[in-house]
Amino acid sequence: xEDLWKIRQRKQMSIAQLSSxxxxxxxxxxxxxxxxEDIRTDDLPRLARALYxxxxxxxxxxxxxxxxxxxxxxxxxxxRKPEGRQRREAKPGQPPQPSAPAxxxxxxxxQALLQRLALKQAEVEVAIGKPFAELTxxxxxxxxxxxxxRLTAERPARExxxxxxxxxxxxxxxxxxxxxxxxxxxxxxIEFTLFNGQRLSGQIVGFSxxxxxxxxxxxxxxxxxxLAIAYYRxxxxxxxx
Amino acid sequence: MSLGDYLRxxxxxxxxxxxxxxxxxxxxxxxxxxxxxxxxRAVGDEEALVKLAGYFQVPVEELRWRxxxxxKALSAALxxxxxxxxxxxxxxxxGESFAGRVEWWDLGAVLLTLAxxxxxxxxxxxxxxWET
Numbered sequence: 391x392e393d394l395w396k397i398r399q400r401k402q403m404s405i406a407q408l409s410s411x412x413x414x415x416x417x418x419x420x421x422x423x424x425x426x427e428d429i430r431t432d433d434l435p436r437l438a439r440a441l442y443x444x445x446x447x448x449x450x451x452x453x454x455x456x457x458x459x460x461x462x463x464x465x466x467x468x469x470r471k472p473e474g475r476q477r478r479e480a481k482p483g484q485p486p487q488p489s490a491p492a493x494x495x496x497x498x499x500x501q502a503l504l505q506r507l508a509l510k511q512a513e514v515e516v517a518i519g520k521p522f523a524e525l526t527x528x529x530x531x532x533x534x535x536x537x538x539x540r541l542t543a544e545r546p547a548r549e550x551x552x553x554x555x556x557x558x559x560x561x562x563x564x565x566x567x568x569x570x571x572x573x574x575x576x577x578x579x580i581e582f583t584l585f586n587g588q589r590l591s592g593q594i595v596g597f598s599x600x601x602x603x604x605x606x607x608x609x610x611x612x613x614x615x616x617l618a619i620a621y622y623r624x625x626x627x628x629x630x631x
Numbered sequence: 632m633s634l635g636d637y638l639r640x641x642x643x644x645x646x647x648x649x650x651x652x653x654x655x656x657x658x659x660x661x662x663x664x665x666x667x668x669x670x671x672r673a674v675g676d677e678e679a680l681v682k683l684a685g686y687f688q689v690p691v692e693e694l695r696w697r698x699x700x701x702x703k704a705l706s707a708a709l710x711x712x713x714x715x716x717x718x719x720x721x722x723x724x725x726g727e728s729f730a731g732r733v734e735w736w737d738l739g740a741v742l743l744t745l746a747x748x749x750x751x752x753x754x755x756x757x758x759x760x761w762e763t
Contacts, residue, residue, distance in 0.1 A: 563738040569752065585643055585725060585757070599739075616739065616754065617643035620725050623751040 393452035395423040395459065397441050402464045411574075411596075412440035425454045439596040439603070442567055492530035497522050500530065503537040507544070563599060570597045573624070580604065582614055582622040590614065591625070632724075632759055633704065634675075634697035635668045639756035640724060641687040642668075657682040669738070705758060709736040712763050719743070720762045721753055729753060 398408050405423070409416045414433050421427040428450045429437065438445040500522060504511055515521045518533065525533070573580055574594040581591045582604070590612060592604030603613045632640070642648060650661035650668075657664075659679045667675045667683075680698065684691035712719040713733040720730035721741070729751055731743035741753045 565735040565737040565742070566740045566752065569735075569742060583725075587725065615643070615647045617639065617647045617756065619754050620723060620727075620757040621729070621751050621753045623749060626749075 391449045392447060393423070393449050393455075394419075394429065394437065395452055395455045397443055397448060398423075399459065399462070399464060401441055403441070404464055408437070408440055411571075412436040423452050423455055425452045427451075436596065439598045439601075442563075442597070442599055444598075489526035489528045492522070492525040492527050496527065496530040496534060497525075499534055500537065503534065503541060507537060507541060570594060570602065578624050579607075580622050581625050583620050584614070584618050585620050586618075632697065633702045634694060635702050636705070636756045636758065637694070637697050638664075638668050638683065638687075641689065643756065645687060653683075653686065657686045659683060702755075705755065705761065706736070708761055708763055709733050709741060717763055718746075721758045722760045722762075723753065723757045724759045725757065 398405070403411075405416055405419050408414070409419055412433070413436055418427070418433070422429050422433075429448065434445050434448065434450075438448060441448070501511065504514060511522065514533075518525075518529075522530075574597070577593050579591050579593055581589060582602075583589050590604065590606065592606040592612065594602060595605050595611060596603040599616070601613050601615050602619070603611055605611050642653075648656075650664045653659065653664050654661040659675075659682050663675060663679065664683075667679070675698070677695075680694045681691050684694050708719060711717070713736070716732070718730050718732055720728055721743070722728045729743055729745060731745040731751070734742040734744055734750070736742070736755075739755055741755060741758075742750060743753060744750050
């Protein structure tokens with residue numbers, strides 16, 4: 391479970407955007423995020439839908455937003471900052487910890503890089519003066535960085551904009567999220583075809599990773615489980631980004 | 632269709648039980664079930680396959696042969712089609728098929744632009760097979 395403001399910031403959403411998407415007034419959201427009020431039971435599903443998370447992932451009463459986090463408020467659709475591992479600083483007054491042995495995953499990664507660089511492990515071990523099995527985590531990290539830089543230098547630079555996406559589809563769900571967001575904001579009617587052949591049309595009023603709620607022409611709202619959907623499209627052949 | 636996508640399909644046919652409900656009914660932990668559906672690599676074991684086959688009322692062989700077919704296969708076809716600008720034809724379990732240019736793909740869906748300019752978002756779990 392996470393604080394509401396933490397999830398919102400992670401999704402690069404401003405309070406105003408969350409309010410617009412969920413229908414929860416800005417002032418109430420501020421109360422929730424400051425931890426002055428529990429999230430109301432009727433607001434929770436709306437917030438979960440708008441944030442594309444499960445209801446149980448949101449803490450009912452948030453810890454107040456720290457000043458540092460408040461200063462980093464996303465200004466709407468801000469560009470996502472590159473995520474990198476932060477180096478952990480040793481606490482002042484404490485002696486540095488002896489470096490732990492290299493992780494098995496680091497060794498595996500090293501071996502994979504050697505293979506890509508057509509290098510032999512035995513030769514590299516001679517060059518660094520110890521076998522991989524005796525490397526510390528820090529040493530392995532340094533060697534990985536060095537090999538990665540070498541690999542980058544030796545590889546021909548890719549054309550700009552032609553970056554290869556990793557084959558890890560389970561780690562990415564943002565494309566459909568963005569698409570649905572665009573359709574919701576444009577209030578376009580969408581036609582959904584379900585597994586059983588049934589067709590339903592309406593404007594998207596909310597969605598989560600597991601469901602999409604639409605408002606049909608007669609004003610009725612229907613929530614479609616994504617699992618029941620075969621495909622959907624904007625009628626009329628309108629191409630949207 | 633990979634094991635993950637097939638399980639997702641079976642779950643849809645059964646009315647969309649949650650991983651927690653499946654865990655209660657089968658004893659396969661919800662976290663493992665979730666990974667079996669979503670992970671890039673094969674997750675689970677024979678025991679889990681047998682329990683799930685019983686729960687979804689399908690022959691265990693239907694799950695077993697898909698076990699070694701990770702989601703990577705469809706992803707790789709989508710990436711290749713997208714990068715090479717070739718259309719891909721997706722055959723759906725509904726009996727329909729769509730051929731078009733891949734605009735994006737992700738965990739659950741693929742956006743195709745069809746020859747007539749229409750766009751369609753196909754859910755991955757409905758894709759039975761594909762051609763490029």
